[in-house]
Amino acid sequence: MRRAASIPTESSSRVAPTSENDAVFNAPIGNVTFELGARTNWHKHSGGQILLVIAGEGRYQERGKPAQVTRKGDVVRIAPNVEHWYGAGQNLN
Numbered sequence: 001m002r003r004a005a006s007i008p009t010e011s012s013s014r015v016a017p018t019s020e021n022d023a024v025f026n027a028p029i030g031n032v033t034f035e036l037g038a039r040t041n042w043h044k045h046s047g048g049q050i051l052l053v054i055a056g057e058g059r060y061q062e063r064g065k066p067a068q069v070t071r072k073g074d075v076v077r078i079a080p081n082v083e084h085w086y087g088a089g090q091n092l093n
Helices: none
Strands: 013-019 029-034 049-052 057-062 068-071 075-078 084-088
Antiparallel strands (some): 013 029, 057 084
8 A cells, every 4th residue: 555645635544546547437446544533635526436435434524514424335426526525433443
């Protein structure tokens, strides 16, 4: 894993890219890991984003809406150009 370069963060996170954007698919794929309480900055994606929560408990929020709790097994579908952030919860689960 490496320090997240393309994901703006407020605290410590790591991203392991598995598939980059190309001329056909505007759909990069990466495995992002956060330290407790860490999260991304507000950001958006022109092609939208899908979060697959594979471990732990986290948070997700779209601009103007309340934050949501995410848990292992959740899938969060984010429409194109929707400003949002996501990150880890405060406790280990």
